[in-house]
Amino acid sequence: MSENLNHGSAEKKDVKPDFSVKLHELSNVKKVIGVMSGKGGVGKSLITSMLAVMMNNRGYQTAILDADVTGPSIPKAFGITEKATGNNQGLLPVKSLNGIKIMSINLLLDNDTDPVVWRGPLLAGTVKQFWSDVIWGDIDFMFIDMPPGTGDVPLTVFQSLPVDGIIIVTSPQELVSMIVSKAVRMAGLMNIPIIGLIENMAYFKCPDCGKEYNVFGESNIEKIAQKYNLEVLARLPIDPGIAAACDNGLIERFSGDWLDSVAQMLESERGLQTEPEPKISEVREDDMGDKLKIAVAADMGMVTQHFGHCESFEIFDTENRKIVKSQSIPNPGHRPGFLPNFLHSQGVNVIISGGMGAGAVEIFNEKNIEVITGAQGEAREAAELYLRGLLKSTSSVCHEHRHHGECGH
Numbered sequence: 001m002s003e004n005l006n007h008g009s010a011e012k013k014d015v016k017p018d019f020s021v022k023l024h025e026l027s028n029v030k031k032v033i034g035v036m037s038g039k040g041g042v043g044k045s046l047i048t049s050m051l052a053v054m055m056n057n058r059g060y061q062t063a064i065l066d067a068d069v070t071g072p073s074i075p076k077a078f079g080i081t082e083k084a085t086g087n088n089q090g091l092l093p094v095k096s097l098n099g100i101k102i103m104s105i106n107l108l109l110d111n112d113t114d115p116v117v118w119r120g121p122l123l124a125g126t127v128k129q130f131w132s133d134v135i136w137g138d139i140d141f142m143f144i145d146m147p148p149g150t151g152d153v154p155l156t157v158f159q160s161l162p163v164d165g166i167i168i169v170t171s172p173q174e175l176v177s178m179i180v181s182k183a184v185r186m187a188g189l190m191n192i193p194i195i196g197l198i199e200n201m202a203y204f205k206c207p208d209c210g211k212e213y214n215v216f217g218e219s220n221i222e223k224i225a226q227k228y229n230l231e232v233l234a235r236l237p238i239d240p241g242i243a244a245a246c247d248n249g250l251i252e253r254f255s256g257d258w259l260d261s262v263a264q265m266l267e268s269e270r271g272l273q274t275e276p277e278p279k280i281s282e283v284r285e286d287d288m289g290d291k292l293k294i295a296v297a298a299d300m301g302m303v304t305q306h307f308g309h310c311e312s313f314e315i316f317d318t319e320n321r322k323i324v325k326s327q328s329i330p331n332p333g334h335r336p337g338f339l340p341n342f343l344h345s346q347g348v349n350v351i352i353s354g355g356m357g358a359g360a361v362e363i364f365n366e367k368n369i370e371v372i373t374g375a376q377g378e379a380r381e382a383a384e385l386y387l388r389g390l391l392k393s394t395s396s397v398c399h400e401h402r403h404h405g406e407c408g409h
Contacts, residue, residue: 020305021128021160024090027136029063030374033195033266034144034157034166036183042171043200045073046242047259048145049251051167054263056100060140063093066104067127067157068147075106079249083107090135098252101139103130128160141266158190162305162354162376165195167233167262170224172202172216184228191306193355196231197221198262204238212237233262292318294386295343296379297353298328303375303382305354308334313343314379321387326380340364352382352391 023029035051037044048064056062066074075081078096084107085092093101105126136142144161146154157163166187170180180197187194199221204213215238225232236242236258245254296303297310304310310331317325332342340363343351351364352372364371372393375382385391 021132029139029142034163036146037148037169044169047169049077052143055141063101063139063142065144069105072104072106077246077251165193172219196233199235202235292349294350294383295348298379307353307356316383
């Protein structure tokens, strides 16, 4: 009897807590990008705003979730003074002049200057409600302006929201290298891919002679990037025009090409098409095949966000786009390269997961197994959406996992 009790207790310890928060039912967010900094005052909110403006100008439906609850500055940068409203279905974000959807605590306070003197759990709860209670509608790119540091709110964002990757903003000071290291390690512990680094206030360019001056000393960004095998995405100068645009709520009217390469990279990684998605009737029968075997990496019947971590693979045999048989196979282990070959031996044609390491994707491609990443929800429902032509891959590749083998590297 005691042995059975102990065994049951051990099983409970193995169950990983799920802190994820469900997106509002009237919302569809395709890609979530967190913008993070190890310390305040380096221009994180500025970078968030500029990235959102750039992607919006490229024709994407763009939004900003202002998670910097105690220091919200996004509404001011966009010149927004109206308050958020709602209905019986949820909160409605405020739109900027050019249609960027924004939700911030300042849009809910009676007075913008009222301090938000809340403890960590209440701050974290507010951020989760911005995800679950706000009617975002269809969003291609959502940028999350995170508070500085590695405290409660960044932890909540990483645990509760399906973040596809983060951009770390830094400045040239030597002290920042240590602080960036903390942010990088936190992302690694939480298995969140790091898209790259952006250095703000990197230099000042004299308008008369064109010479560049390192006002804050020599940059350390390349050393940090090399140390953690990261990419330097951009280096922004000290430009009074940028500060003036933010102060006057005119960030959407400010032009600069420093972040063009970042926008291009986000486009290519997302794989978004500017033309509309094909209707179900437009998907040819032979494109789907008469028979398919679909594997979904799952935890307790739900799509897992990390392929190699999954408790099981839910296998669905299908004919003519309908599931005719299903079985659950426990994860046999996550040695590097093992799982893709294992699933191939099971006759799998399609693998569905929340995220996956680049190494695993490569092996699946070699085996002619279609990879669908960025999925969420119930495993069976994900398979059915795929069969109906409604589930598309978001190319959610885990580049910076702490345990590389767990995602198939």
